[in-house]
Amino acid sequence: MTEGKKYFLLLNIFLKNEMRGSKILKNSAKSRYYMILLFFFYLMTGLYFTAISAVYSKGSPFTFTLFFMTILFFMTMMLLLLELRRFLIMPEDSYILLRLPIKTETILLGKVSFIFLYTFIISFSMGFLSLFAGYFLKGGAGILGILGMLVVLFFNSVAVTLIASFLFLGIISIFNVTKFDKIIVYFSTIFTIGVYIFYVYLIQKEISLEKIGFTRYLPTYYFARLYEYIYTNNFKDGIILLFSIITICLFLIFLLYKLFSKNYERYLKNYEKKALNFKNDSNIHNANPISDLIAILFKRERELRTRTFSTIGILIAFILLSEFKIFSNESGSSSFSFIYFIVPFILYIFLLVFWNTTFSKDYKAAYIFKLSPIGRGKLLISYVDGIFNSIYNILFLIIGAYFILKEGTLNGIVLLIIIYLLLRLLIYLYIFLNPTMPFSAPFNTRSNQIVIFINMVLLIPFTIFGFIIYREFIKKSYLIFSSSLIFLFILYIIIKFLVLHKKWRNR
Amino acid sequence: MDSAIEVKNLTKNFGKVKAISNASFNIERGKITGYIGPNGAGKTTTINILNGIIDKDEGEISIFGEKYDKNSEKFKYKMGYVPESQYIYQHLTLFEYLVFVGKIYNITKNELREKIDHYLDFFELGSSKNSMISSLSKGNKQKLLIISGILHDPDIIFFDEPMNGLDINGQFKFKDLLQNFKRHNKTIVYSSHIIEIIEKYAEKIIIINKGKILFYGTIGELLERTEKSAFDEAFLSIVND
Structure with a gap:
């Protein structure tokens, strides 16, 4: 041939x-x-x-x-x-x-x-x-x-x-x-x-x-x-x-x-x-079965995902741009920073979470997690993670209700999402930076690609789109982004419950 | 002695680890040679070198009297390999995968179809012909690996723990296959930890440990040399010496 x-x-x-x-x-x-x-x-x-x-x-x-x-x-x-x-x-x-x-x-x-x-x-x-x-x-x-x-x-x-x-x-x-x-x-x-x-x-x-x-x-x-x-x-x-x-x-x-x-x-x-070395290095796949157990108990099955690189990158970009206001014509305008940096950031993170919890291909890793023994110092973070995934969301809704009462519906929701995501990011950040420390967990580097890609795909258009809209419809832009957020949330709910939920659990 | 494979002073290092150190041995044509040793002895590394999957650092290899050239395809047509690791493209069907392997080996369309059907039926995989490889059990994947390694009717076949994951029926089938190869004068290199299989089928054995060849000869010669009456005792005696 x-x-x-x-x-x-x-x-x-x-x-x-x-x-x-x-x-x-x-x-x-x-x-x-x-x-x-x-x-x-x-x-x-x-x-x-x-x-x-x-x-x-x-x-x-x-x-x-x-x-x-x-x-x-x-x-x-x-x-x-x-x-x-x-x-x-x-x-x-x-x-x-x-x-x-x-x-x-x-x-x-x-x-x-x-x-x-x-x-x-x-x-x-x-x-x-x-x-x-x-x-x-x-x-x-x-x-x-x-x-x-x-x-x-x-x-x-x-x-x-x-x-x-x-x-x-x-x-x-x-x-x-x-x-x-x-x-x-x-x-x-x-x-x-x-x-x-x-x-x-x-x-x-x-x-x-x-x-x-x-x-x-x-x-x-x-x-x-x-x-x-x-x-x-x-x-x-x-x-x-x-x-x-x-x-x-x-x-x-x-x-x-x-x-x-x-x-x-x-x-x-x-x-x-290299493949054999990787396979033999049990630390790489060390697991948090307790976290799984708790998550299952609370009807959640998400293992800890540490897709943090891109998130950290965007977080840094956001902080830098917000702090220095290098592109801000309306120097000192908080609405400018809010609309152009925080809103795209939220949308990006939202999609990140959406993707991770819905389409993640990492279920094989999750399977390994479930089979692996618990390592030293992992038990507590497993509990923390499990509780975080399960109870925190309920707690968060209570905090959210307070925000909405104090700041109004839209501002309250946005504030709620920001705080939720930033807290989550901080925890991931800690885990990522201290993979071997107590209260931390080993992290799996596989299949980060699609998330980083989404980062790239979403961040730029949303931001640029924001700029274009801003000039002409200052107030409407706020509404458009918020509507996008609600639209994505509805999409998430529909797909999660009607299409994927049962299949994900069965695979 | 008619050699199928001659290996002289084969050396392979992985960084500071000496995987194979100055190994020399012959594999006789038409015979089953057991290649045994403890975990990490260098068995798979040797077989991977002989199959062109990894490069040697030093040494010479001859296949049927010709100097082995890793870039020459003619040697690959003569050799078949059933690896220990179950790395297969998971999202192909059994049939697609075997057709791919067969076509690469230049097997004609009709012959390939016949062979695939024959071997799938032999291993009782006929009904899974169009199933995804990812859906197969470990044992069935192993059967697929065996088929893909022998599909082109090679003269030399390397088996690296071929019975991994096979059920009793699969093991019987594989042993039948092995007998059949023996009848057809195929040269078999059989690497395994399962001493009983080696004892039953191997006409010659090579014992390797820590990258060094410790023994080459028949089981009788091994027993004589170690003054033991059982093969497993003789093996341990050589390895722990």
């Missing part, structure tokens, strides 16, 4: 395994709801970005594409960097693929192609509404606009895949994989804050993205130019640019193939030892 055929076989296997693993291809009611919600989530995110980009671009096809694609580029890049390790290196790959007559280069290309398809599906879902951007940009281009945006979405995904793969393989060539995990999580937090601040700054100061020098070094600049050429029927320049982009992509694929396949092989071959 030729390597080409093996490549397609591999790609097929990777896609099936991942899509089914992510519950996307499973033929069950749960997976259908999951898929619908996921698609809805991406579509809504795309809608935000499209709307923001359209307002920001003031009808210019180039500015629109540059702005939109740059957001998409960084978002998908972030997602990929967080997921790459899982995508590129699976223990299954070491055991199954290395013993089979397949070249490592073919495995790597199969993996990268799979990652590209994954990225493209997400980009397409988020960029779906941007396909119709031509209908509201200057000199509407109709079908050409759709085609142009499709081409740009395709190349944007190629660029993200290649750059992320280079980064990943480059980092693991220098550092080991444990360091990679740490580096990438820190990086993602800083990166999220950075992009967040940058976009807020850009919109607030009304700075045009194309006038910033470094954008010329971003591939999105050239994709935007390509879209502009297609949009304006400038086929001569369009074909030259398209040809250049294709050449660069092919060159990068060749470079990846030649430069990193040996590293990739080396890494796959070392995986076994």
